Amino acid sequence: MTEQIELFVNDEEHFITVDTSEMLVDVLRDRLGLKGAKIGCDRGVCGACTVLVNGDPTASCSTFAWRVDGARIVTIEGLAGEEGALDPVQQAFFEAGALQCGYCTPGMILLAKSLLARNPHPDRAEITDWMGANICRCTGYKMIIDAVEIAAATGEGQ
Amino acid sequence: MTDMPDLRVAGVQAPRKDAREKVTGAARYTVDVDLPGMLHAKLLRSPVAHARLTRIDARAARDLPGVHAVLTRDDLGGLQPTYGYFIKDQPIVAMDKLRYVGDPIAAVAAQDEVTAVRALELITFEYEELDPVPDVASALRVGAVELFEDAPMGIVPAYGRGASAELRPRPNVCYRFAYETGEDDAFDHCDHVFEDDFVFGRQQHFHLEPFVTVAREENGQIEIWTSSQNPFPLRKELSRVFQHPENRIRVHVPYVGAGYGAKNNCKTEPIAILLARLSGRPVRFCMTNEENFLTQTQHAAKIRIKTGVMADGTFVARAGEILLDSGAYADASPLVAEKAGYRLHSLYKWRHVKTVCDCVMTNTSPAGPFRGFGGTQASWASESQIDMIARRLNIDPYDLRLKNLLALGDPYVPGESGMDSDIGEGLRLVADRIGYHGRIRTPGRGMGLSIGFKDSGGVNKPASARIKISTTGAIYLQCGSIEIGQGITTALSAITAEILNAPAERVHYPDVDTDHTPFDQGTNASSGIVVMGQAVARAANEVKARVLEFAAGQLDCDVSELTLDDWNIRRGNESHPLNLMIMRTYGGTGFEFTGEGYHKAEMDHEAPLETRCVAWEYGWGAAEVEVDEQTGLIKVLQLVVSGDAGRAINPAVCRGQDEGSAVMGLGGALFETMLYDGVTLANGNALTYRVPLATDLPENFVSILQEQGHGPGPFGSKGVGEGCMLPVASAIANAVEDAIGVRVTEMPLTPERVLAAIDARNST
Ligand code: FES
Numbered sequence A: 001m002t003e004q005i006e007l008f009v010n011d012e013e014h015f016i017t018v019d020t021s022e023m024l025v026d027v028l029r030d031r032l033g034l035k036g037a038k039i040g041c042d043r044g045v046c047g048a049c050t051v052l053v054n055g056d057p058t059a060s061c062s063t064f065a066w067r068v069d070g071a072r073i074v075t076i077e078g079l080a081g082e083e084g085a086l087d088p089v090q091q092a093f094f095e096a097g098a099l100q101c102g103y104c105t106p107g108m109i110l111l112a113k114s115l116l117a118r119n120p121h122p123d124r125a126e127i128t129d130w131m132g133a134n135i136c137r138c139t140g141y142k143m144i145i146d147a148v149e150i151a152a153a154t155g156e157g158q
Numbered sequence B: 001m002t003d004m005p006d007l008r009v010a011g012v013q014a015p016r017k018d019a020r021e022k023v024t025g026a027a028r029y030t031v032d033v034d035l036p037g038m039l040h041a042k043l044l045r046s047p048v049a050h051a052r053l054t055r056i057d058a059r060a061a062r063d064l065p066g067v068h069a070v071l072t073r074d075d076l077g078g079l080q081p082t083y084g085y086f087i088k089d090q091p092i093v094a095m096d097k098l099r100y101v102g103d104p105i106a107a108v109a110a111q112d113e114v115t116a117v118r119a120l121e122l123i124t125f126e127y128e129e130l131d132p133v134p135d136v137a138s139a140l141r142v143g144a145v146e147l148f149e150d151a152p153m154g155i156v157p158a159y160g161r162g163a164s165a166e167l168r169p170r171p172n173v174c175y176r177f178a179y180e181t182g183e184d185d186a187f188d189h190c191d192h193v194f195e196d197d198f199v200f201g202r203q204q205h206f207h208l209e210p211f212v213t214v215a216r217e218e219n220g221q222i223e224i225w226t227s228s229q230n231p232f233p234l235r236k237e238l239s240r241v242f243q244h245p246e247n248r249i250r251v252h253v254p255y256v257g258a259g260y261g262a263k264n265n266c267k268t269e270p271i272a273i274l275l276a277r278l279s280g281r282p283v284r285f286c287m288t289n290e291e292n293f294l295t296q297t298q299h300a301a302k303i304r305i306k307t308g309v310m311a312d313g314t315f316v317a318r319a320g321e322i323l324l325d326s327g328a329y330a331d332a333s334p335l336v337a338e339k340a341g342y343r344l345h346s347l348y349k350w351r352h353v354k355t356v357c358d359c360v361m362t363n364t365s366p367a368g369p370f371r372g373f374g375g376t377q378a379s380w381a382s383e384s385q386i387d388m389i390a391r392r393l394n395i396d397p398y399d400l401r402l403k404n405l406l407a408l409g410d411p412y413v414p415g416e417s418g419m420d421s422d423i424g425e426g427l428r429l430v431a432d433r434i435g436y437h438g439r440i441r442t443p444g445r446g447m448g449l450s451i452g453f454k455d456s457g458g459v460n461k462p463a464s465a466r467i468k469i470s471t472t473g474a475i476y477l478q479c480g481s482i483e484i485g486q487g488i489t490t491a492l493s494a495i496t497a498e499i500l501n502a503p504a505e506r507v508h509y510p511d512v513d514t515d516h517t518p519f520d521q522g523t524n525a526s527s528g529i530v531v532m533g534q535a536v537a538r539a540a541n542e543v544k545a546r547v548l549e550f551a552a553g554q555l556d557c558d559v560s561e562l563t564l565d566d567w568n569i570r571r572g573n574e575s576h577p578l579n580l581m582i583m584r585t586y587g588g589t590g591f592e593f594t595g596e597g598y599h600k601a602e603m604d605h606e607a608p609l610e611t612r613c614v615a616w617e618y619g620w621g622a623a624e625v626e627v628d629e630q631t632g633l634i635k636v637l638q639l640v641v642s643g644d645a646g647r648a649i650n651p652a653v654c655r656g657q658d659e660g661s662a663v664m665g666l667g668g669a670l671f672e673t674m675l676y677d678g679v680t681l682a683n684g685n686a687l688t689y690r691v692p693l694a695t696d697l698p699e700n701f702v703s704i705l706q707e708q709g710h711g712p713g714p715f716g717s718k719g720v721g722e723g724c725m726l727p728v729a730s731a732i733a734n735a736v737e738d739a740i741g742v743r744v745t746e747m748p749l750t751p752e753r754v755l756a757a758i759d760a761r762n763s764t
C-alpha cells in the first residue's frame, strides 16, 4: 500500500509516495540522499538514526514515514549555515573533538540540539541524563558531554 | 620525563582531520555506498547449533521474481570454500556441517532486502542434529562430540625463545600456545604458593556500523567497498579463496564506523563478492546489528593462575592455564591465545613463568580479535590475584606491586624489549588522584588498583607509506592506516606536517584503495603510531630531502644551507617560493616529489614471538566503589585511568582513546556479556545486550594522559587505545574486596555474583 506524504526536510518541501511499510530513515537516506542519519541497531535503541521531527529527537529507523506526514524534519545536513558555517553545537563537537568513528555523531548532535532548544542552560547532570538516550561506543561520552556544555555556554538555543 | 623536542604541529591541540565531515554528516561510510543497479543481500542462518547438513534446496528461491542470485554450497564453483587466520576452517556458507546458531547456510541477492528475505523463506534444508557443545567444559569432556572430525588446514608460525604452539593438541582444541622461562623448581623455594581460578565473560564489539560490503565484478576485476580494518591481508585471503590474482582485486575502505578488532579479515566480503559474481550486478551485503552478534565476539575464558611468593612479598614464580572459548571457528583464536598466554604473568619480576593457553571450540558465535586482544583476559586474572595475594600476606596491594614491578628498561622476559614507561610512576599517579593513600575508611566503600598492559605494534608487522608533494605544495599522504575512529589520519598528517614544516591543512589523506595505497598489514594492535608512524616519518624525511636537493641544485649551493619553510626554500634571509623554482625547471605543467617510507621491527629469534615488542602499552586504573550488601549492586564512585602516549601527537585524540576504552572496560566489568542459554544466545540484540550509556559514567571519571617520552614512534610517541580497557575490571573487583571483604572472580561483576560472594563469606 502506498501513500502520498509531504515532508519539510531542512526547510525544503518534498512530496513523496511512500509504501506504508517504509521507514523515515530509508526515505531520508535512499530517496532524498541524506546519508547523515545512520542505521546502527535498527530497533530504536542506539539513536544513530536520530533526526528532529517537529523539534523532537526521533529514531527514524523506527518511525514509519507516513506517520510524519506534514512534519518539519531536521537532519544533520540541515544544520550548517551559509557557506558551511557550522551550527554552534556542531562547532562545539568540532572543537571538543567529541567524536571518533563519527557514526553516532549526527544523532548525538541533533539530540543535543533538542536539549538546548528546551533548556538553554542545562547543568552537567541534565546534559548527561539527556545524552544518555543515544549510544556512542567509541568516546566514553565525557567529551560529548563537554561539547554540549561548551555549546550551552556559547549561547546555543537562545 | 625525557627532554622533548619543541613541536609546532604535532603535540599541540588541533581539530581532528575528520571532524568537519563527521559533524556535518558529510563523512561517507561503506553503508553509504550506492552503485547503480545494486542488489541487496540477506543470509539464511542455521537454527541449530550442531548438525550435519544433509540436503538443501533453493530452487523455489531462485524462481522468485526480483531474485538475482542464490548462493548455497552447490554454487561455489570449485572455490576454496574456507577462510581463517592460522587455521582455514570457516566456510563461506555451510558445507557439510552447521556449527552454531547463526552459521550461514545460504545467501540471496535480490532487488531489495524485503524480496531477499522472502526468498530465504523458500529455501528448504534438512539436517541431522549432533550433540551440542555449549561451553568449554563440555567441549573438553572425555568423549565429547568434535566440531571438526578432520583437522582443517592450519599452520603454526615460527616462535622464538621459550614459546611454542601446537595444532589440535586434544579433541575440540584447535590450537595451544605455551610459554616458559626460568627454572621449574622455583615453586619449590617459595614460602607460599597460591592457586586461584577466574572466569572472564564475553563482550560483543557493538560497533555501530554493521559488517557491510558492496561488491562488483567487472571485466575480471573484483572491486569491493568494505568496512574493514585490514584491507591488504583481506585482499590476499580473497585472492586465495577466489583463486583470483591479487592485482585484480581492488579494496576500497571509506570511513569505518568503528570495529574494536571485529573488522579484521573476511566478514561480509566473500558472500557479497560471490553474489555479485553469480548475479552480474553490484551487491550490497549489510548485516543487522543482531547479525554482528552471530559473526564476531570476544573470547570468554577460564583462567587458573598459580603464583609462588616469599613471605616478604617477593614474587618468585607464576604458572597459568587459560581456556579460551573460541566459538565455532578458529578465526583469530590462535593469535589471541599467543597474547593471552604471553601476557598472563604480567609486568613483574619472576624467576620462572609457565603458561599454556588452549583455544577451545564450542557451538557458539566465533570469537575473534577484540580490543585488548587476550590482554583483557590476562589482566583480569593476573591483577585480581595480585590483590588476593596482598591480602593473604597482609601487605598493601600498592606496595606489593611496587616491590615487584619491572623497572624502566627491564626486559619483559629474556630476549624481549624493555619497559618503555616508568610503571610505578603511572601507578602513583592514579593512586594519588583517587586519594588511595591515607583514605578514611567508610563502611561499604573501598578502593582498588590495577595495571593492565599489552605489547603493541603487532608481531613482525611491516608498514609502508608514500608522500607526494605537487608543484603548488599540495601534500598527499598515502598509507594504509584506516580511520576507524582512533584519529590516525589526524596523527599521521600532523607528523607529516611537522617534518615538512607545513600547516596540517596542506596534508591530504586519500581514502585507502589497495590499487594505489602502499601496503600495510592492518589497522590493529595499536600499531598506527609506532609502526606506520615511523614509516610516515621516513617518507616525509625522504621527500623533504628530495625537495632540498632539488633546491640546492637550482640555487647552486649546499643542501645544508637550506631549510624548508612552508612551501618556500629559505637560505639565510632569502626566501624562494618552490612553485616558481619547480616551474622554472619542469615547465608550467609542473612536477611531483615523492618519498617512500617503510618500517618493520627486525626479526629476532631470541625474542619469544620472533620480533621484540615494538612498544608496551600500559593502562593504569584506580577505582572507588560503594557496595550495597543488600542488593549486591556496585556503584563506581570514582574511576581514574591513565595511559602513556610517550609523546601525544594530538592530546585530545589520546584522551578520547583512553576514555573510550575505559568505558568499554567498565561495561565488561559490570554488566556487559553475551548470555548463552545452552547454545542459544539469549541477549543478541541492542535491546537486551546492555552497553554503557552516558548515564553509566562514574561520578568522578578521570583520564590522565602521561607523556613519559620513551616511545619508539615519531617524537617519542607510542600507541594508545587499548591500554585503558585493561585495568578496569580488576581495579573494580579489587575495590569491592577492599570495601566488603569478598572476592568476585567471575566477570561481569553482577549483583548476583556479588551476593553469592557475600553468602560464601557469611557461611564460612
Ligand atoms: S538505528 Fe535507529 S535507534 Fe539505532
Ligand code: FES
Binding pocket: A099, A100, A101, A102, A103, A104, A105, A135, A136, A137, A138, A139, B208, B257, B258, B485
Ligand atoms: S564516535 Fe563511534 S560510536 Fe560514537
